[in-house]
Structures are given as structure tokens and as C-alpha cells.
Amino acid sequence: MNQAIENSIEPVLDVRSLCVDFDTKRGPVRVLDDISFSLNAGSTLGIVGESGCGKSMTALALMGLVPSPPGRISSGEILLHGENLLEASKKRMRALRGDKISMIFQEPMTSLNPVYTVGNQVAESIIYHQNVTKEEAREQVIELLRSVQIPAPERRIDEYPHQLSGGMRQRVMIAMALACEPLVLIADEPTTALDVTVQAQIFELLLEIQKQRNIAIILITHDMGAIAELADDVVVMYAGHKIEEGSTIEVINDPLHPYTQGLLRCMPDIGEDDSEVRQPLFEIVGNVPDLANRGAGCPFAPRCTARVDECSTLPETQLLKDGRRVKCWRPQSTMPMPEVTAS
Amino acid sequence: MSEPLVSVRDLKVHFQLPKPSMFGRHPMLHAVDGISFDVHKQRTVGIVGESGCGKSTTGLAVLKLLDQVKGSVQFDGVDVLGLEPEALRQLRRRMQIIFQDPYSSLNPRQTAEGIIRDPLNIQKIGSPTERFEQVRDMFELVGLQPSQLALFPHQFSGGQRQRISIAQALILNPDFVVCDEPVSALDLAIQAQILNLLCRLQEKLGLTYLFISHDLSVVHHICDEVIVMYLGKIVEKTDRSSLFKNPLHPYTRALLSAVPSRNPKTKSMLNRVPLQGDLPSPVDPEDGCRFCSRCPIAEARCAKEEPLLREYAPNHWAACHNV
Numbered sequence: 001m002n003q004a005i006e007n008s009i010e011p012v013l014d015v016r017s018l019c020v021d022f023d024t025k026r027g028p029v030r031v032l033d034d035i036s037f038s039l040n041a042g043s044t045l046g047i048v049g050e051s052g053c054g055k056s057m058t059a060l061a062l063m064g065l066v067p068s069p070p071g072r073i074s075s076g077e078i079l080l081h082g083e084n085l086l087e088a089s090k091k092r093m094r095a096l097r098g099d100k101i102s103m104i105f106q107e108p109m110t111s112l113n114p115v116y117t118v119g120n121q122v123a124e125s126i127i128y129h130q131n132v133t134k135e136e137a138r139e140q141v142i143e144l145l146r147s148v149q150i151p152a153p154e155r156r157i158d159e160y161p162h163q164l165s166g167g168m169r170q171r172v173m174i175a176m177a178l179a180c181e182p183l184v185l186i187a188d189e190p191t192t193a194l195d196v197t198v199q200a201q202i203f204e205l206l207l208e209i210q211k212q213r214n215i216a217i218i219l220i221t222h223d224m225g226a227i228a229e230l231a232d233d234v235v236v237m238y239a240g241h242k243i244e245e246g247s248t249i250e251v252i253n254d255p256l257h258p259y260t261q262g263l264l265r266c267m268p269d270i271g272e273d274d275s276e277v278r279q280p281l282f283e284i285v286g287n288v289p290d291l292a293n294r295g296a297g298c299p300f301a302p303r304c305t306a307r308v309d310e311c312s313t314l315p316e317t318q319l320l321k322d323g324r325r326v327k328c329w330r331p332q333s334t335m336p337m338p339e340v341t342a343s
Numbered sequence: 344m345s346e347p348l349v350s351v352r353d354l355k356v357h358f359q360l361p362k363p364s365m366f367g368r369h370p371m372l373h374a375v376d377g378i379s380f381d382v383h384k385q386r387t388v389g390i391v392g393e394s395g396c397g398k399s400t401t402g403l404a405v406l407k408l409l410d411q412v413k414g415s416v417q418f419d420g421v422d423v424l425g426l427e428p429e430a431l432r433q434l435r436r437r438m439q440i441i442f443q444d445p446y447s448s449l450n451p452r453q454t455a456e457g458i459i460r461d462p463l464n465i466q467k468i469g470s471p472t473e474r475f476e477q478v479r480d481m482f483e484l485v486g487l488q489p490s491q492l493a494l495f496p497h498q499f500s501g502g503q504r505q506r507i508s509i510a511q512a513l514i515l516n517p518d519f520v521v522c523d524e525p526v527s528a529l530d531l532a533i534q535a536q537i538l539n540l541l542c543r544l545q546e547k548l549g550l551t552y553l554f555i556s557h558d559l560s561v562v563h564h565i566c567d568e569v570i571v572m573y574l575g576k577i578v579e580k581t582d583r584s585s586l587f588k589n590p591l592h593p594y595t596r597a598l599l600s601a602v603p604s605r606n607p608k609t610k611s612m613l614n615r616v617p618l619q620g621d622l623p624s625p626v627d628p629e630d631g632c633r634f635c636s637r638c639p640i641a642e643a644r645c646a647k648e649e650p651l652l653r654e655y656a657p658n659h660w661a662a663c664h665n666v
Contacts, residue, residue, distance in 0.1 A: 050530040165621040195393040195557060197618040200601035204617065222531055225560075225603030252605060266535035268564035269605055270587055278542060281535040281564065287500050288530075 010082070011038035012183050012216045013062070013101075018076035020054075020061055023069060029292045031057050033240045034317075035076070039184065042214040046231030046248065048221055048263075052288050053237040055220045056106075059186045062218075063103055064093045081183065098125040102177040106189040108169035112161040118145075118172045119157035125179045144175040148205060167198035171205070178209065188220045203229060224267055228252055236260045239289055239299035242317070246324035256324070256331035259284070259300045298328070306330060347381035347417075348519055348551050349405065354378050354414040356397070356404050360626065370626050374400040376575035377414070382519070387545070387552040389566030389583075391559060391598070395622050397575040398555045402521040405553065406438055407431060418519065436466055439512040443524035445504030449496040455482070456492040459510045466515060477514060484547075485510045486540060502533035506540070513544065521553045526561060538565055559602050563587055571595050574625055574633040577652055581659040591661040594634050632664070640665050 020032035032054045039045050047055045060066050061073055064085060078085040080101060085093065102125075105111040113121060122144060123137040132140070138157070145153035148171040161169055170190060177185055187206065191199035207230065210217055219230050227234050227248060234251050236244040236259065244257040255261045265282035286303045298304070301311040310329040317327045356375040363370070375397040382388045390398040404412045407423050416423040418438060426434060439462075442448040449458055456478055463474045479489050485506040496504055505525060512520055522541065526534040542565065544550060556562050562569055569586045571579040571594065579592040590596045597618045618637050632638070635645040645664055652662040 050532060167621055196559070196601040197393060197597060198621065199603070200617065201619075203603075223603065224531075225605055228605045229603045263531060264605070266532055267605070268535075268538070268560040270560050270563045270599070270602060278564070280539045280542060283536050283539060284532040285536075287502065287533075 012041050012081060013039040014079040016077040018061060019074045020057055020066060020071060021074045022071045026292055031240050031291060035242050037235050039216045041216050043232045044217040044219055044230050046219045046227035046234040047237060048227050048234060049237035050222060050288055054240040055237050056188055059188050059220055062186060063097055099129040099180040100182055101184045102182040103186040104173050104177045104190050107193050108166060108173050112169055114161055117158050117160055122176050122179055129180045144179060148175045166194050167201060170202055184216045186218045224264060241299055241327060243327045250324060254333055256326045256333060257328050258304050258306050348384045348419055349382040350417040351405060352379045352415045354404055356400050356409060356412055358411060372626050373575045373628055375404060378577045380570055382551055382553055384551055385549050386567045387554050387565055389554045389562040389569045390572055391556060391562050392572035393622055396572040398572050399523055402523050402553060402555050406440060406521055436515045437517050438519040439517040440521040440523060441508050441512045441525045444528045445501055445508050448508060449504055451496055454493050454495055455507050458507060459514055462515050481510045481514050501529050502536055505537050519551045523555045576633055579661045585659050591655055591666045592663050593638050593640050
């Protein structure tokens with residue numbers, strides 16, 4: 001998947017210091033704070049974190065879909081092939097959305113419209129963005145449904161969402177997102193509502209599509225396992241901050257931020273302990289902070305076991321070797337974490 | 344090993360569906376189709392499978408929370424399914440359930456104290472002051488602050504709400520608790536807290552769990568024995584380490600290989616057993632092995648003849664012709 005270097009040096013998508021605020025009765029609340037990352041063609045970036053950490057908000061900001069009011073993007077740049085999406089007009093944004101940058105939503109059960117056939121819904125964006133007749137669009141939709149491995153697409157195209165299983169619906173969502181050869185595909189928890197066997201099918205489909213079309217994928221998930229399988233690089237978010245970034249293998253093998261370390265240790269993993277005696281799982285005590293009442297310091301400090309006095313001020317993001325970044329005053333390696341055998 | 348606390352034999356739950364036309368018979372949905380297992384005292388038995396395999400229905404049927412149940416369920420020597428309503432109500436003190444979604448399973452108009460006290464009121468245990476003390480002790484036992492007793496469910500986080508559900512289930516001091524996906528609606532860090540709490544409580548109170556989950560890594564962590572279900576049938580049943588080290592049934596193998604691994608791009612992508620398609624319909628299933636439509640090693644025989652659950656190694660049961 002690392003064909004990025006061959007294709008272009010310039011990233012497809014470059015997000016710089018993105019900040020999003022929500023106005024509330026108690027004043028503005030910062031839900032995204034200084035988020036930066038970049039993405040090359042053909043590569044996958046994972047964004048991982050607990051609910052409320054801002055990962056879905058990042059996706060909405062990229063799509064220009066932050067609910068406004070009360071939300072607003074207060075500063076930063078989102079460069080898609082050098083074009084700043086935050087300065088684009090509404091009309092330009094409508095032209096780009098679904099065409100160059102598209103999104104797969106979390107729940108295929110609720111994000112498809114129950115009163116239209118799936119063919120209708122997939123064709124919608126083709127007809128909007130391309131100058132084609134209905135018949136041509138229909139041909140394209142059948143091809144798309146075939147490319148996402150829906151059996152008998154000629155028949156399925158005229159069916160309604162309720163006639164399809166969860167996995168099929170998610171395939172339809174993927175077909176919709178791919179309808180116009182996007183450069184960037186955002187997958188927001190694409191398999192959360194699905195069974196593991198179906199999840200494996202969807203993952204393989206995404207990898208195959210990426211290989212064929214050289215699409216850049218942003219995978220948003222809370223599942224470190226999914227990140228490990230699909231993502232080349234990973235961004236770990238906590239309370240609206242990017243707290244760690246790096247290549248997936250490095251971050252998983254040697255997490256530097258105490259939150260990432262805790263998150264990895266609190267996941268039960270098959271094959272880890274074989275003993276008959278159950279070891280308790282590692283716990284990160286407490287809950288995710290309320291964004292409105294967060295102090296000025298490191299957002300993770302109240303739950304951090306390695307807390308020091310410096311943590312009462314917000315840490316700078318430190319750039320380490322191999323492009324790894326960590327937002328912590330005292331990043332500490334805890335090697336060895338579970339070893340990865342090179343494949 | 345000790346006597347089984349719960350002993351399930353040939354449990355069947357068939358739901359009658361509406362007739363497609365005026366004539367003919369009602370189609371039957373075979374949610375659970377003849378399963379047998381034992382749960383021993385102070386052990387945790389896990390049931391895993393995809394959605395629609397009948398695992399939650401099994402949990403409800405064992406507690407007689409459904410009507411259309413056939414077969415037998417023995418709880419500490421008592422036949423649960425044949426009990427009169429009053430006797431059943433008495434027995435309910437000893438068997439409880441924790442539901443999946445702490446967002447929808449708690450009454451939004453009751454305070455936390457009211458929710459946890461309800462079972463004591465229904466069972467008429469203790470005086471009001473004693474009840475309050477019991478509720479307060481239970482509140483602390485599940486890791487909540489007594490100062491939060493008067494709060495309503497929406498004022499708690501997801502993990503705290505699940506702690507309230509656990510407190511409600513444990514207030515009657517039961518022996519047996521069915522945990523129906525207790526952590527699947529929770530965030531990772533919170534999931535670890537709740538799993539540890541369940542383990543601690545089991546040790547402290549001597550609880551026996553029937554743990555229903557679709558998440559194999561959670562089942563691997565918490566269970567002593569595991570039952571794998573597919574479309575209303577048990578396909579494999581054994582202790583934890585044999586199942587995860589030496590899975591016999593092709594469905595178990597596919598399920599295990601589909602779990603995303605934390606070790607980047609190594610084991611599971613390479614030797615993944617891909618399963619095509621979805622779970623077939625449980626309405627009037629055909630003869631033969633239920634898994635044969637998706638099975639990578641199915642033969643002609645599998646479509647005709649239903650494989651029986653057989654013991655291939657001590658306490659390692661599987662239902663497949665090609666083990």
C-alpha cells in the first residue's frame with residue numbers, strides 16, 4: 001500500500017491546525033484543538049479514540065458538514081490537492097463533496113433512505129456530478145454494485161434497503177461513496193454495527209478497492225484491531241487533541257503517550273494470556289473529561305498515572321524520529337509491547 | 344467438578360410467524376433448536392455467535408423470560424420451565440440478568456436508588472431503612488459514590504449506567520446471572536473497567552455467569568467454557584483454551600480468523616478463512632448442516648445429513664462431519 005512515494009510527493013489531503021468550536025450557553029467549547037495530519041494517495045490513515053474524542057467531528061469538518069450553528073471551524077486549513085476547502089464557496093464544496101471526497105457513514109441500517117431503491121440512491125451522486133443520462137447512470141450503478149461484490153447486481157439495483165442484510169447495505173454505502181472516483185474516502189466506523197465475519201469481508205473489500213483505484217482512506221474507529229489491519233499510519237485522539245501520531249506498527253509496538261499505552265493494554269487480546277488464571281485487564285480510571293469544563297493543562301492529566309507538575313500546562317507536540325509525534329511532557333517508551341513478527 | 348447449577352437439555356424456542364396466505368401452515372422461526380449445556384457453580388460459560396444465531400434468546404429462555412420454550416432447564420435441581428408463577432417469582436431472587444444497552448434498559452424517570460431498590464420492593468425484602476442500606480452498600484460495591492444515589496440515569500455516563508444495571512441485578516444476592524452483551528455498547532477503556540468489575544464481583548459473591556457476547560476477545564478474557572452457536576444450534580462447545588488453541592469446527596475457525604489482530608498485518612490477514620455471504624434465514628431451516636451454505640469444506644453429505652454434537656476430545660464437542 002505504500003505506493004505513495006511513487007505517485008506523488010505532495011499529499012492528497014493536508015490538514016493544518018484545524019480548530020472547531022461549538023457555541024453553547026456557557027460560552028464556546030473547543031471540540032477539535034489544533035489537529036494536523038496529511039495523507040498520501042493509496043495510503044490509509046487511522047483515527048482512533050473513545051467516543052467524544054472528536055474523531056467523527058474531524059470527518060465532518062473535512063466534508064464541510066460541521067453543523068453550523070452552533071459549530072464553526074475557527075481556524076486552520078484543509079488542503080485537498082492544494083485547494084483550501086475552508087475558503088471554498090458552498091457551490092464549490094457541493095461539487096467536491098461526493099465527487100473528490102466522500103464518506104461512508106457508521107450505520108448502514110439508518111443512513112440509507114428506506115423509501116428509495118438502492119439503485120436510485122447510488123445513481124443520485126452520479127447524476128449530480130457527471131453529465132450522464134439516467135440509462136448510463138444505471139449501467140454505472142450496476143458496475144459499481146458488482147465492484148463491491150454484491151451478487152446479482154441487475155436484480156439488487158431495484159431493491160429497497162430493508163431487503164438487504166447489514167453487510168449488503170454497507171456495500172451499497174461503499175458503492176455510493178465510490179460513485180465518482182473520489183481521491184479521499186472517509187470511513188467513519190464502517191463496521192461497528194456488523195458481525196466479525198462480515199467485518200472481515202468489508203475490510204478486504206476496502207483494501208482491494210484501494211489497491212485498484214489508489215484512493216486515500218481515512219479510517220475512523222475505536223477498534224485498535226481494525227487500525228492494525230488496515231491503517232498505514234495512525235492518529236490517536238483524546239478530548240479533541242491529537243495526542244499521538246506515527247506509523248501503525250510503531251505506535252502499536254511502542255506507544256509513547258500514556259493514554260495510547262493504556263488503551264492498548266485495556267483491550268483483551270486473543271492469544272495473549274494462556275494461563276488458566278485470569279489476569280485483570282488494565283484500567284484507565286475515570287471518564288473522558290467534559291469538554292466544557294476542561295482545565296488549561298494536558299487533557300489526559302486527571303486520569304494519567306505518570307502525571308507530573310508540568311502537566312498543568314498544555315504540552316507541546318514533540319516531533320520524534322520517523323515522523324512520530326506525541327503531545328506529552330514525558331513520553332516514555334514501554335518496550336517491549338507484544339512483538340510483531342515481520343511478514 | 345462440582346454439580347452443575349444450571350442444566351439445560353434440548354432447549355428449543357420456535358416462534359410462530361404469520362401465515363403468508365389464508366391456507367397452509369404458519370412458518371416457524373427456529374431461534375434456538377435443541378441445545379444442551381451445563382453451567383457449573385462459580386464458573387463463567389460464554390455463548391458466542393453472529394447476530395441472529397440465537398444466543399440472546401437462549402439467555403432469555405434459560406430464565407423463562409419467554410413463553411414458547413420447550414425442553415428442560417434445571418436450576419439447582421428445580422425444573423424452571425414447569426414452575427408456577429409464584430414459585431418462579433421466588434426463584435427469580437436467585438437468577439438475574441444484565442442487559443446490553445445501559446442507555447435504554449434503565450427507566451429514565453426513576454432515580455438510581457429507585458432502580459436498584461425495585462427488586463427489593465417486588466420481593467418484599469426488609470424494612471425501608473434496611474432496603475436503603477442494602478442499596479447504598481451495593482452502590483459502593485459496584486464502584487459508585489453514595490452521593491449519586493438521587494441522580495437520574497441521564498446524569499450518569501455509559502459505564503456508570505452499566506454499573507447501575509449490575510447493581511440492580513445483584514441486589515437480591517443471586518447465584519446465577521445472565522450477562523447479555525454487557526460491554527458491547529461501551530467504550531474500550533470503560534469496557535475494561537466493567538469486565539474487571541464483573542470478575543471481582545464473581546470472586547467476592549461466588550457468582551455463576553452465563554456470558555453472551557459476539558466479541559471473541561471478550562469471551563476469551565472472561566469465560567471458562569465457551570459455546571459457539573450458529574443458527575440456533577451449538578456447533579462447538581469446550582473449555583476456553585481448547586477452543587482458542589484448537590478450534591475443530593470450520594465455523595469457529597472462520598470466526599476466530601475474522602477477529603482483527605492487533606499485530607499489524609500479520610497473522611489473520613495471511614491465513615484468514617474468508618466466509619462468504621450472510622447468515623441464512625432461520626425460518627423453517629432445511630435438513631442437513633446449517634452451516635453448509637457458507638462452509639469452505641462442505642461435501643454433498645453435509646446438505647443432507649445433520650451432523651450431531653460429538654465429543655472429539657475430553658470435554659471438547661463439535662458438530663461437523665469433517666472434524
